[in-house]
Amino acid sequence: MSPMPKSRPYHHGDLRATLLAAAEHTLRERGAGSLSLRELAREVGVSHAAPGRHFKDKQALLNALALDGYDRLGQALDAADDPALALEPRLTALARAYLGFAIDNAELLELMYARKHDPDASEQMAAAVERTVGKLAQVVADAQKRGEIIAGAPEELNLVTGATLHGMAAFIAGGMLTPEAALAGVETLVHHLLHGLKPR
């Protein structure tokens, strides 16, 4: 068992991580709007100014939260990606993973998309975003190399697929779409994206 001191020693030990965990919890429960540093401090049992030692301001904490989100999203995508698969099943698996993440982390995803770039942490943030969209670009590039997808400016193709996935995730995060409906529709969604809506 980990030590559970009756009265916490003066130094917490891992306040930063504890704050992030608590923040993610209330983010999940009550949304980003009702996140207060003071309340966080109360929940964790430190003074109201203690968080300031680890996050220069509230935005910094939100940024850290978002960054962590990109990490976990990246892991989920990596785990779901099988480069050996043909384009359609591969993209379907990726989409399923992405939408699954959106379902389980709706509020967090919103935070990740909210680009309040202070120019400070925006490097890390931009890098994280780049890493994420890069995975999609890789799939498109592979497919193009294998002739499974039309030629043409890759950015254009990335844009369509990215926008579609992003839009779906936003529908989920916004409550416009139930998780079941979203997951059930993934297959045909990808199919429509690849095969188009016009009759052949």
Add this chain to the structure above:
Amino acid sequence: MSPMPKSRPYHHGDLRATLLAAAEHTLRERGAGSLSLRELAREVGVSHAAPGRHFKDKQALLNALALDGYDRLGQALDAADDPALALEPRLTALARAYLGFAIDNAELLELMYARKHDPDASEQMAAAVERTVGKLAQVVADAQKRGEIIAGAPEELNLVTGATLHGMAAFIAGGMLTPEAALAGVETLVHHLLHGLKPR
């Protein structure tokens, strides 16, 4: 010329509309986060509690802003929609209008998407959303009737097209995409959506 009283009479006359206008202005200038009822009141020259007479709380004002946004978006879409056109040009025109609105009203659009549904004004809000997506559904339905689009559950088709457009708008609103790039890419975007990414 309209009367411009040196010292405003006790009753403002049209405080509600004035507040909404001021709110939309600072929304555009400095984002939804830095909107304060008190500051709004100051700008307009009334007491800090006056806005409370017209909006029961801050969220109510945001809802009103969003509702107004849906009105204007609806007008823009209606103006751009020509039911006589074939599917591809018709959808392109609609997409252009939608993305144009996203460009000109990025912050507002974000507000419109943020579903903080208090169950009070959510009826109006849901109706507004329904009206908007209905326009898209109409295009799809017309196209299906004319055989310009594959058969199949209309909801599925609406979902793809809606998600793609929504995703593009979100890219714009989030700064991931410059207005020029977005508008330049509309045509090929719609083309890809209709014709698919796989080689024919």
Add this chain to the structure above:
DNA sequence: AACCGAATGTAGACGCCGCCAACAATGCTG
């Protein structure tokens, strides 16, 4: 035209918030 209730604006207060500065306890490194 005079009245009176409803609508609208004002003043003040309460508790919350983010942030800052001054101080205290602790850990670390020479």
Add this chain to the structure above:
DNA sequence: CAGCATTGTTGGCGGCGTCTACATTCGGTT
């Protein structure tokens, strides 16, 4: 073990949203 950087505490500042009590004005009834 001395000194310094780190981390936590206390207290305070101004701003915020919201509530209540009060003031002024508007509009319909008589």
